Amino acid sequence: MFIKRPADIKYSEVTPESLYHNRREFLRTATATLGVAAVGTILPGCVNAATSEPVQAKPKGPYDTTEKVTPFEDITSYNNFYEFGTDKGDPAVNSKNFKPANPWMVSVEGMVKKPMKWSLTDLIKGIPVEDRIYRMRCVEAWSMVIPWNGVPLAEVIKRLEPTPAAKYIVFKTLNDPNQLPGQRDRFLLNWPYTEGLRLDEAMNPLALMATGIYGKPLPNQDGAPWRLVTPWKYGFKGCKTIATIIFTDKQPLTAWMEASPREYGFYANVNPEVDHPRWSQKTERRIGEFFRRPTLPFNGYADQVAKLYTGLDLRKNF
Amino acid sequence: MPKFNRWWILKPLVFLLCLCPMALLVWNAFNGGLSPNPIDDITDTTGDWTLRFLMITLAITPLRRLTGWTSLTRFRRMLGLFCFFHGFLHFTTYVWLDHYFDLRTMVEDVAKRPYITLGFTGFVLMIPLAVTSTKKWIGRLGGKRWQKLHRLIYVTATFGVIHYLWLVKLDIRRPLAYGAILAVLMAFRGWNIVMARKEKERAYHLT
Numbered sequence: 001m002f003i004k005r006p007a008d009i010k011y012s013e014v015t016p017e018s019l020y021h022n023r024r025e026f027l028r029t030a031t032a033t034l035g036v037a038a039v040g041t042i043l044p045g046c047v048n049a050a051t052s053e054p055v056q057a058k059p060k061g062p063y064d065t066t067e068k069v070t071p072f073e074d075i076t077s078y079n080n081f082y083e084f085g086t087d088k089g090d091p092a093v094n095s096k097n098f099k100p101a102n103p104w105m106v107s108v109e110g111m112v113k114k115p116m117k118w119s120l121t122d123l124i125k126g127i128p129v130e131d132r133i134y135r136m137r138c139v140e141a142w143s144m145v146i147p148w149n150g151v152p153l154a155e156v157i158k159r160l161e162p163t164p165a166a167k168y169i170v171f172k173t174l175n176d177p178n179q180l181p182g183q184r185d186r187f188l189l190n191w192p193y194t195e196g197l198r199l200d201e202a203m204n205p206l207a208l209m210a211t212g213i214y215g216k217p218l219p220n221q222d223g224a225p226w227r228l229v230t231p232w233k234y235g236f237k238g239c240k241t242i243a244t245i246i247f248t249d250k251q252p253l254t255a256w257m258e259a260s261p262r263e264y265g266f267y268a269n270v271n272p273e274v275d276h277p278r279w280s281q282k283t284e285r286r287i288g289e290f291f292r293r294p295t296l297p298f299n300g301y302a303d304q305v306a307k308l309y310t311g312l313d314l315r316k317n318f
Numbered sequence: 319m320p321k322f323n324r325w326w327i328l329k330p331l332v333f334l335l336c337l338c339p340m341a342l343l344v345w346n347a348f349n350g351g352l353s354p355n356p357i358d359d360i361t362d363t364t365g366d367w368t369l370r371f372l373m374i375t376l377a378i379t380p381l382r383r384l385t386g387w388t389s390l391t392r393f394r395r396m397l398g399l400f401c402f403f404h405g406f407l408h409f410t411t412y413v414w415l416d417h418y419f420d421l422r423t424m425v426e427d428v429a430k431r432p433y434i435t436l437g438f439t440g441f442v443l444m445i446p447l448a449v450t451s452t453k454k455w456i457g458r459l460g461g462k463r464w465q466k467l468h469r470l471i472y473v474t475a476t477f478g479v480i481h482y483l484w485l486v487k488l489d490i491r492r493p494l495a496y497g498a499i500l501a502v503l504m505a506f507r508g509w510n511i512v513m514a515r516k517e518k519e520r521a522y523h524l525t
Contacts, residue, residue: 283423
């Protein structure tokens, strides 16, 4: 594997494999809880404690959350990755035979000093791989806590040297219907999947190019060999299996904006005050928990990113 | 007497068959067969089967007419009650598992989200049908009025399909398939009404 991690940090130390758990336990407990709750003798607070494993992630960096991490098994069996099917269980099954090319080539285009094809290895060589335990809030109102490994996007951008005119960065998934069978379905999105960030958003230290989770190479269903992670935005911003990076001065049309402009905007910042036209974004269900929990502005990362949006009407720019 | 025996076996058999989807769901729930988001799975499965049973129930009359197998009607009430059963489970999942009786968010949902408004209305409309499904009630209401009341099932089925159509994120092919099936089943009824009217006219002219 081309993904080299610093040897001193082992995620297996933080979260033992024993946390592979608890779906069965979950329902059993939930059912028991319901029975008890039905006669009204239980406090809601007890239930969360009962349904969850006593796994506590140790924060390593300033951006890490101390919330319980979601089990590896759940992160890799519940995915929105339409290139491998539209049901959330599909990607784990349909991506089994996907073998990311080695070297993985990334075409860097547009307003950069030198547009060219990079191998991923060269592109991130020398940038220390960091561990980041981030919340991930899906636009569908569920969430996870994911221990990513990856390189800060800012470092990659510095290496690519965009010209002063560049205002946006665009990401595109590999365009190959043979390897990504979902792309044969023209009825879904306009392939390849396209996402983008304003350049100042992309330079924010939270923005990560993930190459792994739990200290293991990024599984196919999570966007192997590398993907974008922007934890203050809804999960769909995190373009997977990236093969193209473009720098431009125009706000790009992203895949979901194109599919449904009324429902998905360019910014897609997590915002409990702005509902999806068809469902509320006020609460979310953390995978592995029974009760919904309130959704936080910018998914709890307001201190780091709110300043990016001063003066911007977040209702209009949803 | 042999006829009695046949029904004695067939009806419980169909009944057990109708219980299979939920039995499978429960089995999966306790054996790790659901996704990491089991509440979503339960919502989807109960919703799917409500729609499926609505389609099956509405197919009974056309099938009977086409095949001439009149005894199909004997299963209609049971199948109709299974629509209600699955609709009730779907509704309960929403109220109990999904929102845990949080009245405020649910009221907001029903008022603000058209797909929930429709789904909720469709379910509520099934309640009088379930209540009046007994022989006693047919007698009490009179056949004609009872039949009229039970045409509400067409509204529930239509609302159910639109409810599904409005809630999917992107790929509307599955709800459209349900819509197509429903359209065929309703077209058959429309066609029958037209034919019956013509028949009546002809009979009138003959006398």
